[in-house]
């Protein structure tokens with residue numbers, strides 16, 4: 093393998109060091125940033141993500157509470173919890189872990205979260221601001237991807253970035269960030285999805301390829317050009333009886349074949365994952381600064 097490994101753990105640590113200074117400044121004013129997470133039901137992956145978010149808060153000495161609700165919680169009950177947190181001045185950030193059980197309307201729930209506490213950046217007001225080029229909270233995974241690219245010197249400016257996946261959490265907001273007239277934007281962007289014809293004709297044109305399809309081996313070595321920079325957003329559980337837990341994690345990219353041709357590539361785990369979490373910490377600190385009048 094000749095590709096440079098893009099180390100998300102290392103970049104996340106650099107960002108944590110920057111955040112510690114801002115947290116110190118808040119603490120000197122008697123403010124501890126508070127992220128409150130709501131988890132509905134017992135989805136195993138969601139439980140892991142929520143506990144990672146809590147640990148990340150603890151590592152930075154942020155206050156974090158997890159509200160665990162049963163899977164049969166009603167829409168109205170969930171709304172009541174969020175409205176209470178909206179009113180509570182000690183809570184700076186509110187995150188409702190997705191996916192929610194199917195009887196709950198997620199879009200409606202997102203709209204209940206106060207936009208100034210929406211540290212996921214999912215509220216339509218925050219999505220609209222992002223599209224308009226006046227962002228407040230940047231969605232965590234897209235912001236993390238852009239930090240990885242820019243901190244490694246792979247600025248998207250003028251590049252053809254091909255995104256595979258059009259989710260509200262990754263593909264759509266990332267495309268919007270990358271086309272902004274900003275130093276970390278100015279890219280030409282193609283968004284591919286399940287109805288795209290001749291996917292590999294498009295992926296082969298990518299200077300920067302971002303895989304966010306949610307399916308292992310969506311991108312293989314024959315689908316990329318030599319020298320491409322590859323960001324793998326996928327986190328897929330693949331059954332594996334040789335592992336004690338019964339599965340291992342794989343990205344959306346076939347690492348072995350793609351890393352033979354890429355100039356740089358993120359590993360899974362240790363690439364985008366740590367970045368998503370640290371960007372959530374950054375948004376929580378920003379929320380605390382805004383709500384305490386510090387910025």
Ligand code: GUN
Pocket residue numbers: 187188189190191212232233261
């Ligand atoms: N589920 C998967 N990714 C995310 C995320 O970034 N935020 C929330 N709230 N739920 C998720």
